[in-house]
Amino acid sequence: MLRRSRGRRELPTTPNPSDQDPGQAGFTLVEVLVATVLMAVALIVIASVFPAGRLSQKKAEYLAIAASVAQDKMEHLRGAEFESVQVGTTSATDPRLPDGNTLTTEITYFPTSGDPDLKKVRVAVRWPGGAVPWLGGHVRYETLIANR
16 A cells, blocks of 8 residues: 655555455465474474384494493403313303393314414304394404413
């Protein structure tokens, strides 16, 4: 709307909200529904990320426990007397890992020719993923132990 005044130029005026058609104020029902659907989709996408993050955290936890178990076993063998470290393979489990885990210790002479003053130690920890296969994993440490 333009207002006329004498000798002056015309100035635009701001429309008065009460001058508008009452049917034109606010949002339409379709606009509200579209906005609601978009918000719902965004929330579903955001919410679906949380379980995946929890599973990744659980796998990292199992990996840390398995590394600690293997490291403890390795340090125990490295600290033992050379003669007490028996050649052979042993298996065990650890209650901190999921059911079905195995802690395998394999001790052989190194090289395989039978050198009596050098032993190769391999410690492997495996755990199953259960219902989520990629949660499973393994850790393997190897070292040599020499007769001092």
